[in-house]
Protein backbone atom coordinates (compact mmCIF):
# COMPACT_ATOMS: atom_id res chain seq x y z
CA UNK A 1 0.00 0.00 0.00
CA UNK A 2 1.43 3.35 -0.99
CA UNK A 3 1.67 6.16 1.51
CA UNK A 4 -0.99 8.07 -0.43
CA UNK A 5 -3.51 5.22 -0.18
CA UNK A 6 -2.89 4.46 3.49
CA UNK A 7 -3.42 8.14 4.31
CA UNK A 8 -6.70 8.17 2.43
CA UNK A 9 -7.92 5.25 4.54
CA UNK A 10 -7.19 7.11 7.74
CA UNK A 11 -9.22 10.17 6.76
CA UNK A 12 -12.85 10.33 7.96
CA UNK A 13 -15.22 9.41 5.12
CA UNK A 14 -17.15 12.60 5.83
CA UNK A 15 -14.06 14.61 4.91
CA UNK A 16 -13.59 12.57 1.75
CA UNK A 17 -17.18 13.41 0.81
CA UNK A 18 -16.54 17.15 0.53
CA UNK A 19 -14.37 19.35 -1.70
CA UNK A 20 -12.21 22.30 -0.76
CA UNK A 21 -14.18 25.56 -0.87
CA UNK A 22 -13.39 27.57 -3.99
CA UNK A 23 -13.26 31.22 -2.99
CA UNK A 24 -13.34 34.22 -5.34
CA UNK A 25 -9.86 34.75 -6.80
CA UNK A 26 -7.77 37.19 -4.76
CA UNK A 27 -6.59 40.39 -6.51
CA UNK A 28 -2.93 39.65 -5.70
CA UNK A 29 -3.12 36.24 -7.41
CA UNK A 30 -4.63 37.67 -10.61
CA UNK A 31 -2.05 40.49 -10.69
CA UNK A 32 0.75 37.97 -10.23
CA UNK A 33 -0.51 35.41 -12.72
CA UNK A 34 -1.55 37.80 -15.47
CA UNK A 35 1.00 40.55 -14.87
CA UNK A 36 -1.72 43.20 -14.49
CA UNK A 37 -1.37 46.46 -12.54
CA UNK A 38 -5.04 47.11 -11.99
CA UNK A 39 -7.46 44.38 -10.98
CA UNK A 40 -11.09 44.89 -9.94
CA UNK A 41 -12.65 42.21 -7.77
CA UNK A 42 -16.40 41.83 -8.08
CA UNK A 43 -16.43 38.22 -6.97
CA UNK A 44 -16.97 37.89 -3.23
CA UNK A 45 -19.64 40.46 -2.38
CA UNK A 46 -17.25 42.64 -0.43
CA UNK A 47 -17.96 46.31 0.23
CA UNK A 48 -16.19 48.30 -2.52
CA UNK A 49 -16.22 51.44 -0.34
CA UNK A 50 -14.24 49.69 2.40
CA UNK A 51 -15.09 49.98 6.08
CA UNK A 52 -16.14 52.96 8.17
CA UNK A 53 -13.33 55.48 8.90
CA UNK A 54 -14.27 55.02 12.57
CA UNK A 55 -13.45 51.30 12.31
CA UNK A 56 -10.04 52.20 10.85
CA UNK A 57 -9.39 54.52 13.79
CA UNK A 58 -10.36 51.75 16.21
CA UNK A 59 -7.89 49.40 14.53
CA UNK A 60 -5.06 51.89 15.02
CA UNK A 61 -6.02 52.43 18.66
CA UNK A 62 -5.71 48.76 19.61
CA UNK A 63 -2.60 47.86 17.64
CA UNK A 64 -0.40 47.88 20.76
CA UNK A 65 -2.56 45.17 22.30
CA UNK A 66 -1.64 42.70 19.55
CA UNK A 67 0.46 40.62 21.92
CA UNK A 68 -2.49 39.88 24.20
CA UNK A 69 -5.19 37.30 23.63
CA UNK A 70 -8.49 38.98 22.80
CA UNK A 71 -11.42 38.92 25.22
CA UNK A 72 -12.70 35.40 24.58
CA UNK A 73 -16.24 36.41 25.50
CA UNK A 74 -16.28 39.42 23.12
CA UNK A 75 -18.03 41.20 26.00
CA UNK A 76 -18.01 44.76 24.60
CA UNK A 77 -18.97 43.63 21.11
CA UNK A 78 -21.90 41.56 22.34
CA UNK A 79 -23.03 44.50 24.46
CA UNK A 80 -22.88 46.82 21.43
CA UNK A 81 -24.83 44.37 19.24
CA UNK A 82 -27.42 43.72 21.96
CA UNK A 83 -27.95 47.47 22.48
CA UNK A 84 -28.31 48.09 18.79
CA UNK A 85 -30.78 45.25 18.25
CA UNK A 86 -32.57 45.64 21.55
CA UNK A 87 -32.04 42.03 22.61
CA UNK A 88 -30.32 40.56 25.67
CA UNK A 89 -26.53 40.20 25.62
CA UNK A 90 -27.03 36.53 26.47
CA UNK A 91 -28.80 36.06 23.15
CA UNK A 92 -25.71 36.96 21.11
CA UNK A 93 -22.86 34.69 20.04
CA UNK A 94 -19.88 35.72 17.93
CA UNK A 95 -17.40 33.91 15.72
CA UNK A 96 -14.79 34.30 13.01
CA UNK A 97 -17.33 35.16 10.34
CA UNK A 98 -20.77 33.61 9.99
CA UNK A 99 -18.96 30.90 8.05
CA UNK A 100 -17.38 29.76 11.31
CA UNK A 101 -20.77 29.96 13.03
CA UNK A 102 -22.43 27.78 10.37
CA UNK A 103 -19.87 25.11 11.23
CA UNK A 104 -20.44 25.62 14.96
CA UNK A 105 -24.20 25.21 14.52
CA UNK A 106 -23.68 21.95 12.64
CA UNK A 107 -21.20 20.70 15.24
CA UNK A 108 -23.64 21.55 18.02
CA UNK A 109 -26.87 20.09 16.66
CA UNK A 110 -26.21 17.55 13.91
CA UNK A 111 -25.96 13.82 14.57
CA UNK A 112 -25.03 11.41 11.77
CA UNK A 113 -27.92 10.96 9.36
CA UNK A 114 -29.88 13.93 10.66
CA UNK A 115 -31.44 15.69 7.71
CA UNK A 116 -30.46 19.22 6.80
CA UNK A 117 -32.78 21.00 4.33
CA UNK A 118 -31.49 23.74 2.03
CA UNK A 119 -32.11 25.31 -1.37
CA UNK A 120 -30.68 23.50 -4.37
CA UNK A 121 -28.65 26.61 -5.09
CA UNK A 122 -27.64 28.39 -1.89
CA UNK A 123 -24.59 29.15 0.24
CA UNK A 124 -22.46 26.03 -0.12
CA UNK A 125 -21.20 25.95 3.45
CA UNK A 126 -24.50 24.52 4.71
CA UNK A 127 -23.92 21.45 2.57
CA UNK A 128 -20.24 21.00 3.42
CA UNK A 129 -20.74 21.34 7.16
CA UNK A 130 -23.76 19.02 7.15
CA UNK A 131 -21.69 16.38 5.35
CA UNK A 132 -18.77 16.93 7.68
CA UNK A 133 -20.97 15.95 10.61
CA UNK A 134 -22.31 12.91 8.76
CA UNK A 135 -25.71 14.52 8.23
CA UNK A 136 -27.89 14.03 5.17
CA UNK A 137 -28.24 16.93 2.76
CA UNK A 138 -31.75 17.45 1.39
CA UNK A 139 -31.80 19.94 -1.49
CA UNK A 140 -34.96 21.59 -2.71
CA UNK A 141 -35.09 23.12 -6.22
CA UNK A 142 -35.50 26.88 -6.48
CA UNK A 143 -38.74 28.30 -7.85
CA UNK A 144 -38.07 30.92 -10.55
CA UNK A 145 -34.59 31.29 -9.03
CA UNK A 146 -35.97 32.05 -5.56
CA UNK A 147 -35.80 29.82 -2.46
CA UNK A 148 -39.02 27.81 -2.38
CA UNK A 149 -39.55 27.90 1.38
CA UNK A 150 -42.94 26.21 1.11
CA UNK A 151 -41.45 23.21 -0.70
CA UNK A 152 -38.53 23.20 1.74
CA UNK A 153 -40.89 22.92 4.70
CA UNK A 154 -42.81 20.14 2.97
CA UNK A 155 -39.56 18.14 2.91
CA UNK A 156 -39.41 18.02 6.72
CA UNK A 157 -39.48 14.46 8.11
CA UNK A 158 -38.98 13.12 11.66
CA UNK A 159 -35.27 12.95 10.78
CA UNK A 160 -34.99 16.66 9.94
CA UNK A 161 -32.83 18.64 12.35
CA UNK A 162 -32.24 21.90 10.53
CA UNK A 163 -33.60 24.05 7.71
CA UNK A 164 -31.45 26.77 6.15
CA UNK A 165 -33.29 29.92 5.11
CA UNK A 166 -30.70 32.07 3.40
CA UNK A 167 -32.47 35.40 3.05
CA UNK A 168 -31.59 37.04 0.72
CA UNK A 169 -30.23 33.92 -0.89
CA UNK A 170 -26.63 33.71 -2.03
CA UNK A 171 -25.82 33.29 -4.94
CA UNK A 172 -29.16 34.32 -6.47
CA UNK A 173 -29.79 37.51 -4.47
CA UNK A 174 -33.58 37.20 -4.16
CA UNK A 175 -35.48 37.29 -0.87
CA UNK A 176 -38.70 35.94 0.58
CA UNK A 177 -41.10 38.23 2.45
CA UNK A 178 -42.38 38.25 6.03
CA UNK A 179 -45.80 37.11 4.82
CA UNK A 180 -44.28 34.17 2.96
CA UNK A 181 -42.28 33.22 6.04
CA UNK A 182 -45.29 33.44 8.36
CA UNK A 183 -47.21 31.10 6.09
CA UNK A 184 -44.69 28.31 6.63
CA UNK A 185 -43.27 28.89 10.11
CA UNK A 186 -46.16 27.35 12.03
CA UNK A 187 -45.70 24.10 10.05
CA UNK A 188 -42.15 23.66 11.39
CA UNK A 189 -41.83 21.53 14.50
CA UNK A 190 -39.92 23.06 17.42
CA UNK A 191 -37.45 20.14 17.09
CA UNK A 192 -36.20 21.60 13.81
CA UNK A 193 -33.73 24.46 13.96
CA UNK A 194 -34.55 27.32 11.60
CA UNK A 195 -31.45 29.17 10.48
CA UNK A 196 -32.13 32.64 9.12
CA UNK A 197 -28.86 33.49 7.37
CA UNK A 198 -29.11 37.25 6.90
CA UNK A 199 -25.58 38.00 5.69
CA UNK A 200 -26.93 40.69 3.33
CA UNK A 201 -29.49 42.12 5.76
CA UNK A 202 -28.08 45.68 5.67
CA UNK A 203 -28.40 45.87 1.87
CA UNK A 204 -32.07 44.87 1.67
CA UNK A 205 -34.29 47.53 0.08
CA UNK A 206 -37.64 45.67 0.04
CA UNK A 207 -39.92 46.79 2.87
CA UNK A 208 -41.53 43.35 3.09
CA UNK A 209 -38.31 41.77 4.35
CA UNK A 210 -39.12 39.62 7.41
CA UNK A 211 -38.44 41.09 10.85
CA UNK A 212 -36.88 37.89 12.13
CA UNK A 213 -35.79 39.42 15.47
CA UNK A 214 -39.44 39.87 16.40
CA UNK A 215 -40.01 36.15 15.81
CA UNK A 216 -37.37 34.97 18.27
CA UNK A 217 -39.56 34.97 21.43
CA UNK A 218 -42.04 32.66 19.70
CA UNK A 219 -39.40 30.50 18.03
CA UNK A 220 -36.71 29.29 20.47
CA UNK A 221 -35.56 27.02 17.63
CA UNK A 222 -34.67 29.97 15.40
CA UNK A 223 -31.11 31.25 14.93
CA UNK A 224 -30.40 34.48 13.05
CA UNK A 225 -26.94 34.88 11.51
CA UNK A 226 -25.44 38.20 10.45
CA UNK A 227 -21.96 39.35 9.52
CA UNK A 228 -19.56 42.29 9.51
CA UNK A 229 -18.06 41.04 6.24
CA UNK A 230 -20.51 42.57 3.80
CA UNK A 231 -22.08 46.02 4.30
CA UNK A 232 -19.76 46.78 7.24
CA UNK A 233 -16.75 46.16 5.01
CA UNK A 234 -14.73 44.07 7.46
CA UNK A 235 -14.47 40.76 5.55
CA UNK A 236 -10.78 40.37 6.20
CA UNK A 237 -11.14 40.68 9.97
CA UNK A 238 -13.56 37.71 10.13
CA UNK A 239 -16.41 38.61 12.41
CA UNK A 240 -19.96 37.33 12.38
CA UNK A 241 -22.67 36.98 15.00
CA UNK A 242 -25.84 35.16 15.75
CA UNK A 243 -28.95 35.89 17.79
CA UNK A 244 -31.13 33.20 19.35
CA UNK A 245 -32.53 31.86 22.62
CA UNK A 246 -30.18 32.33 25.62
CA UNK A 247 -30.04 28.63 26.48
CA UNK A 248 -29.02 27.70 22.95
CA UNK A 249 -26.25 30.34 23.04
CA UNK A 250 -24.72 28.53 26.00
CA UNK A 251 -24.39 25.29 24.02
CA UNK A 252 -23.05 27.06 20.93
CA UNK A 253 -20.46 28.83 23.10
CA UNK A 254 -19.07 25.45 24.18
CA UNK A 255 -18.20 24.73 20.55
CA UNK A 256 -17.01 28.15 19.32
CA UNK A 257 -13.22 28.41 19.47
CA UNK A 258 -12.37 30.53 22.53
CA UNK A 259 -10.43 33.18 20.59
CA UNK A 260 -12.36 33.00 17.32
CA UNK A 261 -12.99 36.75 17.25
CA UNK A 262 -9.67 38.56 17.30
CA UNK A 263 -8.99 41.84 19.03
CA UNK A 264 -9.08 43.92 15.83
CA UNK A 265 -12.34 42.36 14.72
CA UNK A 266 -13.98 43.08 18.07
CA UNK A 267 -13.04 46.76 18.19
CA UNK A 268 -13.51 47.52 14.50
CA UNK A 269 -16.94 45.87 14.60
CA UNK A 270 -18.03 47.98 17.59
CA UNK A 271 -16.93 51.17 15.81
CA UNK A 272 -18.57 50.08 12.56
CA UNK A 273 -21.86 49.39 14.35
CA UNK A 274 -21.85 52.86 15.84
CA UNK A 275 -21.25 54.57 12.48
CA UNK A 276 -24.81 54.59 11.22
CA UNK A 277 -24.09 57.46 8.80
CA UNK A 278 -21.52 55.36 6.99
CA UNK A 279 -23.81 52.35 6.78
CA UNK A 280 -26.45 54.61 5.24
CA UNK A 281 -23.95 55.78 2.63
CA UNK A 282 -23.05 52.15 1.86
CA UNK A 283 -26.72 51.21 1.49
CA UNK A 284 -27.53 54.21 -0.74
CA UNK A 285 -24.46 53.78 -2.95
CA UNK A 286 -25.24 50.11 -3.43
CA UNK A 287 -28.86 50.89 -4.33
CA UNK A 288 -27.80 53.53 -6.85
CA UNK A 289 -25.13 51.31 -8.42
CA UNK A 290 -27.50 48.34 -8.53
CA UNK A 291 -29.87 50.48 -10.60
CA UNK A 292 -27.01 51.38 -12.96
CA UNK A 293 -26.10 47.72 -13.49
CA UNK A 294 -29.70 46.57 -13.91
CA UNK A 295 -30.32 49.28 -16.51
CA UNK A 296 -27.21 48.16 -18.38
CA UNK A 297 -28.36 44.50 -18.26
CA UNK A 298 -31.80 45.55 -19.52
CA UNK A 299 -30.20 47.39 -22.44
CA UNK A 300 -28.09 44.31 -23.19
CA UNK A 301 -31.23 42.15 -22.99
CA UNK A 302 -29.73 39.99 -20.25
CA UNK A 303 -32.08 38.50 -17.68
CA UNK A 304 -31.20 38.67 -13.99
CA UNK A 305 -32.62 37.70 -10.61
CA UNK A 306 -34.09 40.75 -8.77
CA UNK A 307 -31.57 41.33 -6.00
CA UNK A 308 -31.84 42.60 -2.45
CA UNK A 309 -28.11 42.31 -1.92
CA UNK A 310 -24.83 43.77 -3.14
CA UNK A 311 -24.56 41.29 -6.00
CA UNK A 312 -26.55 40.31 -9.08
CA UNK A 313 -26.98 36.93 -10.76
CA UNK A 314 -27.17 37.50 -14.51
CA UNK A 315 -28.12 35.00 -17.21
CA UNK A 316 -25.29 35.08 -19.75
CA UNK A 317 -26.86 32.35 -21.83
CA UNK A 318 -24.39 29.59 -21.19
CA UNK A 319 -21.29 31.76 -21.58
CA UNK A 320 -20.20 32.08 -17.94
CA UNK A 321 -16.95 30.17 -18.37
CA UNK A 322 -15.97 32.14 -21.47
CA UNK A 323 -16.88 35.48 -19.92
CA UNK A 324 -15.13 34.68 -16.65
CA UNK A 325 -11.88 33.96 -18.54
CA UNK A 326 -12.34 36.97 -20.81
CA UNK A 327 -13.01 39.39 -17.95
CA UNK A 328 -10.16 37.96 -15.90
CA UNK A 329 -7.71 38.77 -18.67
CA UNK A 330 -9.06 42.33 -18.59
CA UNK A 331 -8.44 42.48 -14.84
CA UNK A 332 -12.03 41.98 -13.67
CA UNK A 333 -12.82 39.07 -11.36
CA UNK A 334 -16.42 37.84 -11.22
CA UNK A 335 -17.91 34.46 -10.21
CA UNK A 336 -18.95 32.12 -13.01
CA UNK A 337 -22.24 30.40 -12.29
CA UNK A 338 -20.89 26.90 -12.92
CA UNK A 339 -18.97 27.16 -9.64
CA UNK A 340 -22.12 28.16 -7.79
CA UNK A 341 -24.63 25.63 -9.09
CA UNK A 342 -26.00 28.00 -11.79
CA UNK A 343 -24.11 27.10 -14.96
CA UNK A 344 -24.68 29.62 -17.73
CA UNK A 345 -25.08 32.52 -15.28
CA UNK A 346 -22.62 34.94 -13.83
CA UNK A 347 -22.62 36.52 -10.37
CA UNK A 348 -21.22 40.01 -10.11
CA UNK A 349 -20.77 41.99 -6.92
CA UNK A 350 -21.93 45.60 -7.11
CA UNK A 351 -18.84 47.79 -7.15
CA UNK A 352 -18.15 51.51 -7.24
CA UNK A 353 -19.35 53.61 -10.19
CA UNK A 354 -15.89 53.33 -11.77
CA UNK A 355 -15.70 49.55 -11.28
CA UNK A 356 -19.22 48.92 -12.56
CA UNK A 357 -18.66 51.03 -15.69
CA UNK A 358 -15.48 49.15 -16.46
CA UNK A 359 -17.22 45.83 -15.89
CA UNK A 360 -20.10 46.72 -18.23
CA UNK A 361 -17.73 48.02 -20.93
CA UNK A 362 -15.70 44.82 -20.84
CA UNK A 363 -18.77 42.60 -20.58
CA UNK A 364 -20.12 44.18 -23.77
CA UNK A 365 -16.80 43.54 -25.53
CA UNK A 366 -16.73 39.96 -24.21
CA UNK A 367 -20.26 39.24 -25.44
CA UNK A 368 -19.32 40.53 -28.93
CA UNK A 369 -16.56 37.91 -29.02
CA UNK A 370 -18.90 34.96 -28.36
Ligand SMILES: Cc1ncc(COP(=O)(O)O)c(C=O)c1O
Nearest residue numbers: 097098099123170199227229240
Ligand atom coordinates in the same frame (compact mmCIF):
# COMPACT_ATOMS: atom_id res chain seq x y z
C1 LIG B 1 -25.24 33.77 2.76
C2 LIG B 1 -23.90 33.84 3.38
N1 LIG B 1 -23.75 33.42 4.63
C3 LIG B 1 -22.56 33.48 5.24
C4 LIG B 1 -21.45 33.97 4.60
C5 LIG B 1 -20.15 33.96 5.31
O1 LIG B 1 -19.70 35.24 5.56
P1 LIG B 1 -18.59 35.53 6.64
O2 LIG B 1 -18.01 34.23 7.08
O3 LIG B 1 -17.59 36.38 5.97
O4 LIG B 1 -19.31 36.21 7.78
C6 LIG B 1 -21.56 34.41 3.28
C7 LIG B 1 -20.38 34.88 2.55
O5 LIG B 1 -20.33 35.04 1.38
C8 LIG B 1 -22.82 34.35 2.66
O6 LIG B 1 -22.99 34.76 1.40
